[in-house]
Amino acid sequence: MCVLSENAQIALWTKARLETAGQSHVLQFWSELSAEESSALLEEISLLKPEELLEHCRAAVEAASRHSSADGRLDARMEPVPPEFIGSVRKSDEERLKMWGDEGLLQISQDRVAVLLLAGGQGTRLGVPYPKGMYNVGLPSGKTLYQIQAEHIQKVQELANLKHACRCTIPWYIMTSEFTLGPTEKFFRDNEYFGLCPSNVVMFEQRMIPAVGFDGKIILEKKNKIAMAPDGNGGLYRALVDNKIIEDMERRGLEYLHVYCVDNILVKMADPVFIGFCVNKGADCGAKVVDKAYPSEPVGVVCRVDGLYQVIEYSEIQPETAELRGPGGELLFSAGNICNHFFTRGFLKEVAEKFESQLKQHVAIKKVPFVDGEGNLVKPTKPNGIKMEKFVFDVFKFSNTFVAFEVLREEEFSPLKNADGAPLDTPTTARRSLLAQHYRWALAAGGNFLDEQDKPIPPKHSMTKNKDPPAICEISPLVSYFGEVKM
Numbered sequence: 001m002c003v004l005s006e007n008a009q010i011a012l013w014t015k016a017r018l019e020t021a022g023q024s025h026v027l028q029f030w031s032e033l034s035a036e037e038s039s040a041l042l043e044e045i046s047l048l049k050p051e052e053l054l055e056h057c058r059a060a061v062e063a064a065s066r067h068s069s070a071d072g073r074l075d076a077r078m079e080p081v082p083p084e085f086i087g088s089v090r091k092s093d094e095e096r097l098k099m100w101g102d103e104g105l106l107q108i109s110q111d112r113v114a115v116l117l118l119a120g121g122q123g124t125r126l127g128v129p130y131p132k133g134m135y136n137v138g139l140p141s142g143k144t145l146y147q148i149q150a151e152h153i154q155k156v157q158e159l160a161n162l163k164h165a166c167r168c169t170i171p172w173y174i175m176t177s178e179f180t181l182g183p184t185e186k187f188f189r190d191n192e193y194f195g196l197c198p199s200n201v202v203m204f205e206q207r208m209i210p211a212v213g214f215d216g217k218i219i220l221e222k223k224n225k226i227a228m229a230p231d232g233n234g235g236l237y238r239a240l241v242d243n244k245i246i247e248d249m250e251r252r253g254l255e256y257l258h259v260y261c262v263d264n265i266l267v268k269m270a271d272p273v274f275i276g277f278c279v280n281k282g283a284d285c286g287a288k289v290v291d292k293a294y295p296s297e298p299v300g301v302v303c304r305v306d307g308l309y310q311v312i313e314y315s316e317i318q319p320e321t322a323e324l325r326g327p328g329g330e331l332l333f334s335a336g337n338i339c340n341h342f343f344t345r346g347f348l349k350e351v352a353e354k355f356e357s358q359l360k361q362h363v364a365i366k367k368v369p370f371v372d373g374e375g376n377l378v379k380p381t382k383p384n385g386i387k388m389e390k391f392v393f394d395v396f397k398f399s400n401t402f403v404a405f406e407v408l409r410e411e412e413f414s415p416l417k418n419a420d421g422a423p424l425d426t427p428t429t430a431r432r433s434l435l436a437q438h439y440r441w442a443l444a445a446g447g448n449f450l451d452e453q454d455k456p457i458p459p460k461h462s463m464t465k466n467k468d469p470p471a472i473c474e475i476s477p478l479v480s481y482f483g484e485v486k487m
Contacts, residue, residue, distance in 0.1 A: 014027070014042055014045050014046070015027055017045070017048075017050045018045065018050075020050040020054070021048075021050045021051075021053040021054040021057070022054065022057070022216070022217075023053060023057070023217065023218050025217060025218075025220075026041075026045065026218055026220065026226065027041075028373075029220075029223035029224070029371075029375055032223060032375070033223060033224050037223070037224040038224065040224055040225070041224040041225065041226075044225065044226055044228075045226075048210070053210070053218075056209060056210065056212070056388065057210075057212050057216045057217070057218065058216065059361055059388070060212040060216070060361075060363075060386040060388050061212065061214065061215075061216045061386070063361050063362075063363045063386070063388065064214065064363050064365065064386045066363075074305055074312055074316055074317070075317060075318050075320075075321040077305050077306050078303050078304070078305055078312065078317075078321065078333065079303060079304045079305075080303055080304070080332055080333055080334075080335070081302060081303060081304065081309070081335055081404050085281075085402065085403050085404060086335070086403070086404045086405070086406060087100075087277045087281075087403065087404070087405045087406065088405070088406040089273070089405075089406065089407050089408055089411075090406065090408060091406075097273055099276070099280070100272075100273045100274075100276035100277040100280060101272045101273045101276055102163075102272075102276065103272075103275070103276030103277075103279055103280055104270075104271070104272025104273060104274070104275035104276035104277075104279070105159060105160045105163050105164070105272045105276075106160075106164065106276075107255070107256060107275055107276070107279060108156065108157070108160040108168055108170060108270060108272060108275070109160040109161070109163065109164035109166045109168050110166075110168070111168050111169055111252070111253060111254070112253065112254060112255040112256055113170055113254070113255075113256045113257075113258070113270050113275060114170060114171040114172070114173060114249065114252070114254045114256075114257055114258070114270075115153065115170060115171075115172050115173070115257070115258045115259075115260070115269050115270050116172075116173040116174075116175065116236075116257050116258070116259045116260075117133075117149070117172065117173065117174045117175065117259075117260060117261075117262055118175055118233045118236065118259065118260065118261050118262065118339070118392065119131060119132070119133050119174050119175060119176055119180060119184065119262040120175060120176055120177035120179075120180060120206050120230045120233065120235070121177070121180070121230075121262070121263075122179050122180060123135055125417055125418055125419065126416070126417075126418070126419050126427070127419045130183050131176075131179075131180040131183055131184050131187075131262075132145065132262050132263050132416065133145045133146040133149075133184065133187075133262045134146060134183065134184075134187050135416065135427070137265065137416065137427040137428075137430045137431040137434075138427060138428075138431050139431060139434065139435070139474055140472060140474045141474055141476070145262060145263070145265060145416070146184075146187065146188070146191075146194065147191070147194050148265065148477055149262075149267065149269055150172070150193070150194035150195065150196055151194065151195070151476065151477035151478050152267075152268065152269035152270075152477045152481065153170050153172060153196065153269050153270065154195055154196065154477075154478060155477050155478055155479075155480070155481045156170065156269060156270050156272065156481055157169065157170055159272070159481060160272075169197070169200055170200075170269075170270050171200045171201075171202060171252060171254065172196065172200060172201045172202070173202045173203075173204070173245060173257075174201065174202070174203045174204070175203075175204055175205075175206050175233075175235075175236055175239055176203055176204070176205055176206070177205060177206050177208065177230040178205065178208050178228070178230070179230075181203060181205050184203060185203060188201060188203075202245070202248060204239060204243035204245055205239065205243070206230055206231060206235040206236065206238075206239040207230070207231045207235050207238055207239065207242070208228040208229065208230060208231070209228065209229065209230075209231045209388060210226050210227065210228055211226075211227040211228065211229055211366070211368045211385045211386065211387050212385065212386045212388075213370075213384060213385055213386070214384070214385075214386065219368050219370045219384075219385050220370060220371050221368070221369055221370060221371070222371060222377075223371055223375055227368050227369070227370065227385065229387045229389075230389070231388070231389055231390060232362065232388075232389025232390045232391055232392075233261065233339070233389075233390075233391060233392040234359055234389065234390025234391045234392050234393075234394055234395075235389070235390055236259070236392055237348070237351050237352045237355075237356040237359070237390075237395070238352070238356055240348060240352045241352045241353070241356075246345070246348065246349050246352060249345050249348075250345070254345055255344060255345055255346075256275055256278070256279065256342065256343075256344060256345070257342070257343045257344070257345060257348060258270050258271065258274070258275065258340075258341070258342060259340075259341045259342075259343060259392065260339065260340045260341070261339040261340075261415075263415045263416040263417060264338065264339075264340070264412075264413060264414065264415050264416075265414050265415075265416060265430040265431075265433060265434050266411065266412050266413055266414045266433060266434065266437065267340065267412070268412060268481070268482075274286070274288060274340075274342060274405050274407075275342065277403070277405055278342040278403060278405070281401065281403045282401055283342065283344075283399075283401045283402065283403040284343070284344045284346065284347040284399055284400055284401055284402075285309075285341070285342065285343055285344075285347055285395065285396060285398075285399035285401070285402050285403075286341065286342035286343075286402065286403045286404065286405060287302050287311075287337065287340065287341050287342075287393065287396070287402075287403075287404050287405070288338055288340035288341070288404075288405050288406075288407050288412065289302050289335040289336055289337060289338065289404050289405065289406050289407070290336045290338055290406065290407060290408070290409040290412070290413050291331075291334050291335075291336065291406065291409065292331055292333075292334045292335075292336045293336075293409070295319070295322040295323045295331060296314070296319065296322055297314070297336065298314045298315075299314060299336040299337060299338075300312060300313045300314060300336070300337040300393070301314070301317065301333045301334075301335055301336065301337065302335040302336075302337050302393075302396075302404050303333055303335065308396075308397035309396040309397055309399060309402040310393070310394065310396050310397050311337045311391070311393040311394075311396065317333070321333065335404055335406070337393060338412070338413045338415075339392065339393070340412075340413075341392065341393070347395075347398075347399065350398070351395045351398055355395065355398045359390045359391075359394045359395070360390065360391075360394050361388045361389075361390060362388070362389050362390065362391060363386060363387075363388065364386070364387045364388075364389065365383045365385070365386060365387075366383055366385050366386075366387050367379075367380045367381070367382065367383050367384060367385070368380070368384055368385030368387075370384070370385075410433070410436070410437065411437060414429060414430050414433030414434070414465075415430070416430045429465045432463075432465050432467070432468055432469070433465060434474075435468065435469055435472060435473065435474060436463045436465075436469045437483075438473050438474055438475040439463075439469035439470070439471060439472075439473050440461070440483070441475060441480065441483035442473050442475070443459050443461070444483060445483070445485045447473075449470065449471035449473070457470050457471050458470070
């Protein structure tokens with residue numbers, strides 16, 4: 001009698017699962033693999049449920065077909081966010097802003113607020129092999145994005161503690177991916193969590209999903225490895241369940257979450273004004289927005305479609321719609337999305353448990369390296385694969401009370417996406433944005449700058465991203481959060 005080894009039995013069971021999903025080719029090089037390689041492949045396959053895999057591959061091909069024939073039919077169904085559901089830093093008086101800020105600090109002081117960072121992406125477009133949060137844009141201090149953000153958390157905790165004579169904590173949840181979890185954990189350990197308590201920095205991993213060819217077949221990037229990619233920042237909702245993060249939030253008594261992307265150097269962590277505005281409005285979901293700089297600016301627009309709130313990507317809007325203007329000459333669809341959101345814990349839980357499967361799948365047609373039938377690595381010269389992802393903002397339509405909050409671009413939005421040499425969103429533009437902000441803060445506080453000969457440098461109140469401010473001034477987040485002066 002022939003007795004199969006445990007590994008062989010697992011391989012047969014795995015083959016049956018793959019055949020059920022129409023993906024048996026994944027094991028085509030099985031006989032050539034070492035014991036270590038075969039174990040790694042089996043472990044990867046074990047995470048894929050046959051029914052989900054079958055649906056994923058089918059949906060990828062179908063979505064790619066729709067993607068190639070998109071015709072912008074959303075335009076006629078779009079309408080701007082009604083004024084009563086929009087707050088604004090620019091249009092609000094100091095008294096109202098203070099009221100919202102005080103409400104936010106109150107919630108923070110009661111340990112009801114956390115921040116959640118979306119950090120699954122690598123710095124590939126920046127030309128580095130590590131997570132974006134570890135990037136140093138060239139500030140005089142040499143601080144990375146992670147350090148700047150950690151220090152913002154410490155400062156806003158301090159502001160709440162001083163106002164309410166308490167000792168509060170803002171937990172920091174960090175969603176990583178297979179590519180960024182290990183390096184991020186090590187970076188935080190090596191830097192002693194930048195002064196934060198390690199138990200209040202909770203890292204978790206989003207799912208990885210297979211890249212699919214136009215024939216509906218999973219792509220192999222090696223003989224023993226499936227080509228995988230993170231499931232987009234909208235993978236947050238599945239990850240919250242898989243990693244029991246909702247339960248952790250409940251255990252800590254948290255009620256409100258500030259969710260943001262790692263690459264915005266001007267992000268205000270747990271912004272009390274934004275949180276206070278959303279709480280005051282009774283919102284379960286909110287989004288910070290900036291005024292679009294010009295009609296064709298490549299940012300998504302927060303609006304309503306068929307009465308439901310959502311973000312429409314700039315590529316989905318026809319030029320004539322983007323150019324539409326209101327009675328005062330302002331752009332009709334001007335609310336630019338900056339991936340900076342407010343959610344109640346109850347809303348996150350509801351989305352994760354009831355609506356996650358309904359989230360739209362977005363298509364990215366990519367060049368995906370693969371092994372051919374002979375096992376040779378091929379780097380394609382044209383797109384050959386489909387990567388599917390969900391977006392964090394696609395839950396807006398499930399909100400019972402959605403609000404938008406307009407902030408000043410120069411104070412709150414300067415993303416880091418491209419290497420220097422690109423026209424926008426580079427380390428240089430990010431660094432200049434932060435230094436310009438700190439220069440403005442110093443002037444507003446009554447500061448004066450002297451040159452190397454101790455002569456006054458004339459103040460300049462209007463600056464562009466193309467030039468450094470007249471004087472280089474970096475203010476630590478541990479010193480000032482809003483530009484407030486410590487007396």
